Every structure is written in structure tokens, then in C-alpha cells.
Amino acid sequence: MQIRTLPANGRAATRVEATTGSNVLTRLRSDIVNSEFKPSARLKFADMTKRYDVGIGTLREALSQLASEGFVTVEAGKGFKVAPVSAEELVEITDLFIGFETRAIREAIAAGDDDWEANIVAVHHRLRLIEGLPWSERMERHTEWVQRHREFHEALVAACQGRWLLRMRTMMFDQLDRYRFVTKNASESQGRKKFDEHREIMQATVARDGDSAAAMIERHIRDTSDRALKILGQQG
Amino acid sequence: MQIRTLPANGRAATRVEATTGSNVLTRLRSDIVNSEFKPSARLKFADMTKRYDVGIGTLREALSQLASEGFVTVEAGKGFKVAPVSAEELVEITDLFIGFETRAIREAIAAGDDDWEANIVAVHHRLRLIEGLPWSERMERHTEWVQRHREFHEALVAACQGRWLLRMRTMMFDQLDRYRFVTKNASESQGRKKFDEHREIMQATVARDGDSAAAMIERHIRDTSDRALKILGQQG
DNA sequence: AACTCAATTATTTTCGAAACTTTGTGCTTC
DNA sequence: GAAGCACAAAGTTTCGAAAATAATTGAGTT
Incomplete structure (x- = not known):
């Protein structure tokens, strides 16, 4: 893909x-x-x-x-x-994505080997390198951040064996990207919060704690979507 | 689509x-x-x-x-x-489809109006007309049965509001059709069993009993897939 | 025999002209 | 002035020739 x-x-x-x-x-x-x-x-x-x-x-x-x-x-x-966008669609896509992602990460945690783990740490580090930047620089390199953020989430579930599950997960991730676009100009404090969340998700995953990882991911995603939903509501 | x-x-x-x-x-x-x-x-x-x-x-x-x-x-x-077929894929597709279909039917039962109900009864009747036929005739009109069977399952979930959920459900249904092909020559007793199951699913749905409907659908689908899986295993 | 590598054949991929459909505009009629 | 009609303009859809790429063959070499 x-x-x-x-x-x-x-x-x-x-x-x-x-x-x-x-x-x-x-x-x-x-x-x-x-x-x-x-x-x-x-x-x-x-x-x-x-x-x-x-x-x-x-x-x-x-x-x-x-x-x-x-x-x-x-x-x-x-x-x-x-295709048009709507608040209702965002709610549905978020819901489905969370379902796929949490399921995929549990399966990945069950099946993942050392390479999978090492790759997560590496890709997370790459993400950190941008997220840790001063806010103005961080915003300048937003496109790059989007790419690395995608790679991070992809790495987490890479060891999941279900091809169709991963496929649908990716479909929903791509759709979410469209809505994430509206929150591009989020505040610095939000950015800091994400920085921490990504670290926590990474740690729970390599610690093979499926329940924690799934719960954190759900909060992480729903949080972003809720903010997008608010902005979307203000616009129309 | x-x-x-x-x-x-x-x-x-x-x-x-x-x-x-x-x-x-x-x-x-x-x-x-x-x-x-x-x-x-x-x-x-x-x-x-x-x-x-x-x-x-x-x-x-x-x-x-x-x-x-x-x-x-x-x-x-x-x-x-x-695309190649495999037993592993059939298992995954079955699993995902059951997840989508049961979720969709619960939502449909919650949201469906009189027209939705009436349509289910009508479409189920059309299915009955073929399934009730003597076995040899039933087999001759297999292509028609496939179409009506699809329409029946579609009618059940038609009132579900989630466009993406329905979309993915349809994707998985289409994929299952490929595997259903191998069970085309099922026995008469299997056909009779399906005949009954379809009636029961229809009745539970119009009675707005989401739990029963979902449970029956799960059994209904898993049963067919298991049989396909067996045949697939014998072949290669 | 096993291994190049160049020539040949087979197949895929790209492109835009031509056919077809829809949309827009102005004329005619009631 | 509204409704219908005809024709022009704008846009989409189809098709196959031509370019690009991959697979095959076969002669020459080790």
C-alpha cells in the first residue's frame, strides 16, 4: 500500500x-x-x-x-x-478504527518477536525526534510528523497476523487522516500530551501488556477525534 | 456499490x-x-x-x-x-463478517421502521420459494438462490445507520461468497437446516430480539464456513 | 552442463483522439 | 412568463495504437 x-x-x-x-x-x-x-x-x-x-x-x-x-x-x-465529510462519519470511523486497532495490537502483542519489538522502539524514537522539537519547528515539519506518526502506529500492529484486519485498519486510518487535518493547528499543550501518550503506548506494548496498550490507544484516538469533532462543529 | x-x-x-x-x-x-x-x-x-x-x-x-x-x-x-484462497483466510473472513453482521443487525433492530420489517418478510418469502423446492430443482436454480440469499441478509441489516459498517460487512460477504462456492453441492439435509435457520433469524429480527438474532446468525454463518473449511482441507 | 548476455517475443502500461452524455443557452410557442 | 425544444458547449467514457517493460530463447563462453 x-x-x-x-x-x-x-x-x-x-x-x-x-x-x-x-x-x-x-x-x-x-x-x-x-x-x-x-x-x-x-x-x-x-x-x-x-x-x-x-x-x-x-x-x-x-x-x-x-x-x-x-x-x-x-x-x-x-x-x-x-467524498463529503461529516461529524457523523467521523464518529463512525473513529469507532471502527479503535475496534480494529485495539484488536490488532492485542494480536500483535501475542505474536510479535524481537524484531517487531525493536522496530517499535526505533520508529518511536524517530517520532520523538520531531515531537520533541520546539513548537514552531514542530509545526513546520507537520507533513513529516504525519508520516512518522503513521509509521509508529503501523509498527505497533505489524506483527498482527490478520491480513484483512490490518487492511481495514489501514483503510480507517487513512480516512481518519482526512479529519486529523482539521486539528493540524492544535495547541502546544496538546502536542506535549501526545508526546507522552505515544511513549506510554510504546512502553505498554513492549512490556506485552495488551490491556493497557489497548486502553491507552482508545483514549489517545478518541481524544484527537473529539477535538476534531469540536472544530468541525464550529465550522458547519 | x-x-x-x-x-x-x-x-x-x-x-x-x-x-x-x-x-x-x-x-x-x-x-x-x-x-x-x-x-x-x-x-x-x-x-x-x-x-x-x-x-x-x-x-x-x-x-x-x-x-x-x-x-x-x-x-x-x-x-x-x-487472489489466492486459503483456510486461514476463510477463518479470518468468517470471523470479521460475523462481527460486522451481528453488530449491524443489532443497530438495524434498534433503528428499523415498519417498511424495513415488511421488506424483510417479503424478501424472506422470496428466499423460501426457492429453498422450499424439491432438492433437484433447488440445485438447478442455485445462482438464483445465491442472489436471494444475499438479498435476505442485506434486508436484515438495511436499517443500520453506519455506512462504513455496512460497507465492510458487504466486502466480507462478497469474499465469503467465493468460499461458499465450494459448498455448492451440500446435502439435502443441510439445505433443510438452512431453510429453518433463515426462518428463525427472520422471526427473531421482526420480534426485535437482537440477542437471539445475533446468536443465530453467528451459528448460521459459522456452520457454513466450517463445512467449507472441511472441504477445503480435503482438497489441499 | 552452467552461465552470461543480446536479440526476440510476449505482455503490460500509458496516452489522447473519437464517441457518447450531460449541461447550458437561446429560440419558439402557448 | 413559463414550458418545451433544438442546438451548442462542456465534460465523461471508451478504445486501441504506441511506448515501456518483462520474459524467453539461443548462441557463445567458461
Whole structure:
């Protein structure tokens, strides 16, 4: 699922980048998550082919995949739109995600080996390095934080054996990212709180304490969602 | 998910069929579920364009959607394959489906109105009409039974408000259909048992007894899956 | 025989022109 | 002025040729 797009730097004409197909899929999804395209906005092919510099067919393929993932809606003959957002949907997605994540982490704790544990510690450290920064710097590197935050949560459940469980968990995580976007400008005290929570979750997990880890994750997620919900309510 | 094709005009040359795109998606999925293409089989564009009489692009779009749904796998540059099946996967899918279905039916029972109830009774009756047939006839109309069985289970949860819950429930139901295929030739006594179970589930649901309905559904599904699992184990 | 590596064949992936649909606009009629 | 109709404009959907990539074959070498 994660196609890493590496900097197409000015080196010799080496072909490091992903194929245009999965590349445009990733960029498009990222643009929707980051609200470059507003919810319910129409996605016209004419505009898109220029923006992403790909053919109509390639774009169409990416868009129909995003439709399966729930990021866009499609109506035959009328084209594609960015899926709308709503408070009700956020509540449901949060609920489902917590269910998946807590279940996955219990299974991971039961099945995880030393490599899994070591990776969690490593990835958590990478997250710390950004979260520990002075607030202004931390905000400047928000995109990077999003990525590392994702990697941290992914590492926690990586040892879970259920492929479908992980798949659905990832789907819901991706959807939550869209809503997390509205809390981008959270306060410094909130940021500090998260910093601590991540450490506690990491510790409970490597201590193989499934109940604590699950409970902490639930609080951690619900907290963020509640704040997003409040902001969403103020806006409309 | 179900694209209803409404006749765009009342003209003589009426176009009753779905647009090529969603049409080929449906046919392809159906062919995979019915094992026309065996698990892990390669899906070559040259063959497919002839079989379905559509262009490469259209086919590609359908295939990448089926990839998101988990029916096919895709490897960049190497094309598409039918997703493999395994006993482990069946166990996981069954588990997840039961979780979704029982949760959905409780919510439906809490929220359902008179129309919802009436529809369940109607759809159950349509199912009965096939299940009550002499066994040989019942088997001849197996495809029709699959459709009505799906409609029955869909009607039960139709009043559930969670869009994502229903979505994931449908995903898992579709996946189960693939495995149900192997139990197509179940015995007459098994068929009779299902006949009774469907009636009991229907009755518990319209009686608004969520606990009973959920418990019965769990037994009902797990029973079928266990039988499929046995057959799957014998084969490989 | 086992191992290159270059040429050839098979297959996938991309792209945009052409066909088709929907939406918008202005004219006609009642 | 509203409703209907015809035509133009805007947009989407389909298709297959062409480019790019992967797999195969086979001659030459160790």
C-alpha cells in the first residue's frame, strides 16, 4: 500500500520513482487528505491531467481506486467528486478504527518477536525526534510528523497476523487522516500530551501488556477525534 | 456499490444494460466468485478483451477496483492475478463478517421502521420459494438462490445507520461468497437446516430480539464456513 | 552442463483522439 | 412568463495504437 515517492533529484537519469500509475494514486490521495481539493468538489479530467501530467486513462484508474477506498464518489456519466465529510462519519470511523486497532495490537502483542519489538522502539524514537522539537519547528515539519506518526502506529500492529484486519485498519486510518487535518493547528499543550501518550503506548506494548496498550490507544484516538469533532462543529 | 442503470431516455433504441465499465466489473467479479478463473490464475489483457469485448483501459479500471476489494492481486509491471484462497483466510473472513453482521443487525433492530420489517418478510418469502423446492430443482436454480440469499441478509441489516459498517460487512460477504462456492453441492439435509435457520433469524429480527438474532446468525454463518473449511482441507 | 548476455517475443502500461452524455443557452410557442 | 425544444458547449467514457517493460530463447563462453 505505501508507495514511497522518493525525491526525483537531479542525479543522472536513474529511474528511482514509482510508475506513474501508483504515483498519481498516491499524490491524489494525499491531496484529498490535505484538503487541496475540498470535500464535495468536482474533479474534472481536464484540470487533473494538467495538474498531474498524466493521461485520462491513468487518472481514471486512480480515481476509481480512490472510490473503492471511499475518498471519492462516482456517478456514472457525471464524473468524480471528493467524498463529503461529516461529524457523523467521523464518529463512525473513529469507532471502527479503535475496534480494529485495539484488536490488532492485542494480536500483535501475542505474536510479535524481537524484531517487531525493536522496530517499535526505533520508529518511536524517530517520532520523538520531531515531537520533541520546539513548537514552531514542530509545526513546520507537520507533513513529516504525519508520516512518522503513521509509521509508529503501523509498527505497533505489524506483527498482527490478520491480513484483512490490518487492511481495514489501514483503510480507517487513512480516512481518519482526512479529519486529523482539521486539528493540524492544535495547541502546544496538546502536542506535549501526545508526546507522552505515544511513549506510554510504546512502553505498554513492549512490556506485552495488551490491556493497557489497548486502553491507552482508545483514549489517545478518541481524544484527537473529539477535538476534531469540536472544530468541525464550529465550522458547519 | 450497486449501480442501478436507469433508462436515460424513453426512446425506441433503449439502452437497458449498464454502462460497459460497471458491467464488466460486475461480470468479472462474478466470474471470480464462481471460480471461472481459478485462484492465483493470471489474468491476461489479450484474453480478457476478447472474453468481455471491451477495451484494455476499461478492463484495467475494473481490475484495479477488484484489487482494492481484494479479489485480485496486482504487481506493477507483471499484471493481475486472481487472489489466492486459503483456510486461514476463510477463518479470518468468517470471523470479521460475523462481527460486522451481528453488530449491524443489532443497530438495524434498534433503528428499523415498519417498511424495513415488511421488506424483510417479503424478501424472506422470496428466499423460501426457492429453498422450499424439491432438492433437484433447488440445485438447478442455485445462482438464483445465491442472489436471494444475499438479498435476505442485506434486508436484515438495511436499517443500520453506519455506512462504513455496512460497507465492510458487504466486502466480507462478497469474499465469503467465493468460499461458499465450494459448498455448492451440500446435502439435502443441510439445505433443510438452512431453510429453518433463515426462518428463525427472520422471526427473531421482526420480534426485535437482537440477542437471539445475533446468536443465530453467528451459528448460521459459522456452520457454513466450517463445512467449507472441511472441504477445503480435503482438497489441499 | 552452467552461465552470461543480446536479440526476440510476449505482455503490460500509458496516452489522447473519437464517441457518447450531460449541461447550458437561446429560440419558439402557448 | 413559463414550458418545451433544438442546438451548442462542456465534460465523461471508451478504445486501441504506441511506448515501456518483462520474459524467453539461443548462441557463445567458461
